[in-house]
Amino acid sequence: MNLLVIGINHNSASVELRERVAFVPEQMGAALGAALGQQGVAELAILSTCNRTELYVVADGDIDGAADDALLQWLADFHHIAVADLRQCSYCFQAREALSHMMRVAVGLDSMVLGEPQILGQMKSAYAQAVEAGTANAALHRVFSQVFSTAKRVRTDTAIGENPVSVAYAAVSLTQHVFSKLSQCTALLIGAGETIELVARHLKEKGVKRIIIANRTLDRARHLAQELGAEAVMLADIPQYLLDADILVSSTASQLPILGKGAVEMALKKRKHRPIVMVDIAVPRDIEPQVADLSDVYLYTVDDLRQIVDENKRAREHEAIRADDIIIAAAADWDVQLRAQDAISTVKDYRAKAEQLRDAELERALRQLAKGDTAEAVLEQLARGLTNKLLHSPTTQLKEAGAKGRTDLISWARELFQLKDSDS
Template identity: 75%
Template structure:
């Protein structure tokens, strides 16, 4: 089976397209099973984050045909124009695809170089595939190798020191407007890992008040307890919006949670004091039209690039070390795959030799049972076994020589460990 990868990310496509092909958690199980049923591969996994959607498939057959099937399926599943999607996708296979997976897991392909969240997201992607029954033994080996390399990068390089995540970048953006966060109130929409990181960074910056709004109040309360924040339902957002100087949204909603009208009403109550809104979600949680309002500074994940680029420059030397680790890990993986092919050949050759041995031994035992001279029987056993063991190799070497295949003859001398005749 071949490993195939089809993806779209923050480097290849704008947010407006990325959000259309993103998979919400509730879709993944259905999408995986539909993908396998559609013939995308024998094993399948899907990674979908705010910055990327990637499909990993183990499939037989022609690689180019399988790649086109992946593209067709993704376009059909999300009702996206195939040609538009094709222009923004990247496709790779086998070692190139595995190398990309390693780079993603290690945070080398992230918008924020070295960000740690992506490894957990990849682990979740594999766990969901295993749960859906679309990841078997082969996919397990691939992801195990990927996770092992990512762990090594985290352990042996400083790429994860002083981590700068999308959440950190979001909080940094708010300080462009509010120099003293100790006087500010923040409304966080969602209660996932990203919002948890945002809350932690805001607390470290001394934010005065945090309100967490979530679809599930229990989850919001659990997070609120950790950060001394108030927990509310999504339906309560209009009530708290007017007090929010900072709003950060990151949910898995397929539709916008916050519209222009609600924000406009909140601004009037605030007497047009400025608001900073950072929409990290894909698809977006905040209607793009909100950016048209005066006194609102609306940022999306694509607006974090300046902070991200600064982070990249600080970590480039560590990234080069990580790149070398990935190259070495990939070479080791390829060597093990080649060794498996050799092991199969060795097993087959040994089995053949053992069959020849057993046949000659059986003949010798029959001769001894008849009372024939033991020395003569042993001599014939040794001669017969030798002749049968070298028959196939010598026949093939003669044929290679007759055809002028000196390269094969040379390889045979090397394999059989024969000294050069000139020595």
């Protein structure tokens, strides 16, 4: 199998170029069909995310530089950009390297956030789109099956994705140290920027029953709340909703604290001292430091989160080494399978040829029996004729090899037919 990967990613290309080369979902069917029409392309799938665009190709014949250039030219033409701009930031992998790269992508080893799990789902979608478009068949099915099974093994046998490496996810993880069942919690989020949006999405995934988003601009809070099925309130309403909040996460651009010790102390009394986990991601801080002195309040700052994230990054890097070992072994095993597949194909062809010879000799034997020849004579002729025909081609080739001095072929033949050494 001639496997080829061509692409660009966040390490090789600027965000501006990645945006220009990305495929929108509406384009994918047409793009797959057009790429399949390129010379030498037998099967094809395309992965396109905000951080990478990659073509996974099974070629008809041997892969050479011309095939790489032709696909890069097609990619440039499709997106109306100069191929020179694409060529200087693209990469190309072949055979085992191509498979290893696909595996690394699938498990998040090649991601901007090491070990992030979303990319595996995106690869599965890319394969499904190619199957639907008719550009992925048996060969790519075997490739992606190997990639997905290896990714599953990495996720099972390592902790590559277990430790949060984003501030937003780390904030949510901290709450689980206090509350074992987040589904019974109410979360109050202050701010409506990107970090708060990520926190809200993580909380929703964890099953938090009620999310309240407080923001200086109510329209922005409402927009985010609608997406997540949350409630939107003004900053002035925080004391009222603080009474219900088990989790509070704040991330605004305010130059002054938004939440003071007095307001929190009053809320705790009305809450009958039920604990509150507070995570202040803002710089400058949104929550007065003195709040940490209150009983029943667990206050974490951005420095606490960064320490957790740094430790988790180191943990993921350690697990990435184990993941790489799994991938190296899987890619080597894939090579063995491919070589075995080639041998199986040869065995099938040889068996088919032998069966043709057998059928021809059997038909002749049946005719001889019908004419009245004795069974002994017919069997003897059948055995002799079948032996001669089976040995004719190998004998001719071995004689020719000897005449040409191809002792290597003769040695292989002796091993193949399990013959004793000629000296013994």
